Amino acid sequence: MEEKDIFAVLDIELEKVRSLEGSMSIVVIPMKYADKALGYKREVDTAVRYKEYLVVGLFGMEADQASALFLSIPKGIAVYPYDGKDIQALFFEATGRLQEMGSAPWVKRLWDSIKETKAMERLEDPESRFISASFYQFLALLASRPHDLARISADMNEMDRHWVKDYLPHGLAQSLDNDTCSQGEQVTDLLQEWQYKERMELKQEKGKKTLRKFRNIEHFFTLPSISQEIIDLASDVLLAASKMARIIEKDPVLTSRVLKVVNSAFYGFHRQIDSVEHAIVILGNDEVVNLAFSIAIHKILETISAPHAQRLWEHSLLVAHLSQWLGPLMGYKFKDKIYTVGLLHDFGKIVFLQRGHFISDTGNPSSLEDLAKEEMDSGLSHAEMGAYIAERWNLPSGIVDALLCHHLPGKAKDTALAVTVHLADIIAHTGSIHMDMVNNAAIRFLSERKGPALSAEMVSKAYQETLSRVKLVLEVQDGT
Numbered sequence: 001m002e003e004k005d006i007f008a009v010l011d012i013e014l015e016k017v018r019s020l021e022g023s024m025s026i027v028v029i030p031m032k033y034a035d036k037a038l039g040y041k042r043e044v045d046t047a048v049r050y051k052e053y054l055v056v057g058l059f060g061m062e063a064d065q066a067s068a069l070f071l072s073i074p075k076g077i078a079v080y081p082y083d084g085k086d087i088q089a090l091f092f093e094a095t096g097r098l099q100e101m102g103s104a105p106w107v108k109r110l111w112d113s114i115k116e117t118k119a120m121e122r123l124e125d126p127e128s129r130f131i132s133a134s135f136y137q138f139l140a141l142l143a144s145r146p147h148d149l150a151r152i153s154a155d156m157n158e159m160d161r162h163w164v165k166d167y168l169p170h171g172l173a174q175s176l177d178n179d180t181c182s183q184g185e186q187v188t189d190l191l192q193e194w195q196y197k198e199r200m201e202l203k204q205e206k207g208k209k210t211l212r213k214f215r216n217i218e219h220f221f222t223l224p225s226i227s228q229e230i231i232d233l234a235s236d237v238l239l240a241a242s243k244m245a246r247i248i249e250k251d252p253v254l255t256s257r258v259l260k261v262v263n264s265a266f267y268g269f270h271r272q273i274d275s276v277e278h279a280i281v282i283l284g285n286d287e288v289v290n291l292a293f294s295i296a297i298h299k300i301l302e303t304i305s306a307p308h309a310q311r312l313w314e315h316s317l318l319v320a321h322l323s324q325w326l327g328p329l330m331g332y333k334f335k336d337k338i339y340t341v342g343l344l345h346d347f348g349k350i351v352f353l354q355r356g357h358f359i360s361d362t363g364n365p366s367s368l369e370d371l372a373k374e375e376m377d378s379g380l381s382h383a384e385m386g387a388y389i390a391e392r393w394n395l396p397s398g399i400v401d402a403l404l405c406h407h408l409p410g411k412a413k414d415t416a417l418a419v420t421v422h423l424a425d426i427i428a429h430t431g432s433i434h435m436d437m438v439n440n441a442a443i444r445f446l447s448e449r450k451g452p453a454l455s456a457e458m459v460s461k462a463y464q465e466t467l468s469r470v471k472l473v474l475e476v477q478d479g480t
Ligand SMILES: [Fe+2]
Pocket: 345, 346, 366, 382, 383, 406, 407
């Protein structure tokens, strides 16, 4: 096909777009990917072969949408009207971009599509935000093939390599630095063979189904009413002790449990504390609110089998208390959120457990493989499920975000909060900070953080102390 033919065909399309005052993307794709690209093209689009390229005109599309449409295909994109007014200028712009890019930038865009949830947020249903929040299947595939991962990484510039690593456990991220071979084509083959786009679609489909199935189960999504009031209280720092006490005392069972814990060896007071107001005066608002909230929320665990509930509850309390200790060391200033995030971080597992879905072993920190398995089984991980529930409970968006990112702290809006809970989770499971298990973004945060160093001795001491204190709370609770 001659040069003037392609320009003639696309010029007609561009004329239509121009008259509608719309936009149009011109995508230039190497011929070897033409069959695949034609499979993804929409009916409304025009495709023309030109020399070693397939040139596609996409109506009403911006660059990011066009990029998402041909996700795993190397391409150059130019957009009317930003990149030029006529078809020749657009074509040369797009071809130039394709040649400039080589193979690495499309891999970057692939990562971008995992990192960014923008495309999904455009979808109408609110659940999509949680389903697309991460893509552990893909991370686990790459983790199981470090050589391929090294190839992707080697193709990238320094900055891009940083954020790819932010998704991985530190041990794996470190191993990337040792491999320098660079063969972008093989990465293309890997992704094609693994069918990235299809799998992503399948995950989203499954995730939506799971959430729709659970959406109407009221008891999951109705926070015990007293907990809702307690959460509201937590944000009101000036609330008088008497008013707060009155709200807690509306529930006599809750009140008696709060007083039992307050009078237990956990707090070690010699004098009997006989009212919630008295407890607030002695312990402070935050402590009593946290305590009342955990006792109220414990009800939700009654929906799963006792051994699971017990293990999850002990772990949740441990992470909540360790987070409270760790937060200030990580430079996190807001005490009210940190306990709640620690307590609820794995609550997504309750839903999966109740319905017989796969969840990662509650006794170990979740690995990428575990999270990928959860995703394959339900379309979403327990972190995504937990965040979804928290949003349905109308918890503050900072809490929802931290729950969503407790295994990928680099993605969180508030890194200090997500890193704190991520580290507390690993400490709660292992008694120390296992550098290989910690997410690389968290390690980077630790190395850039200015503040007191976190020694192994400090961590181990805090773990032992917190564990024995949590055991005291559990003893009191079991006795009620
Ligand atoms: Fe988790």
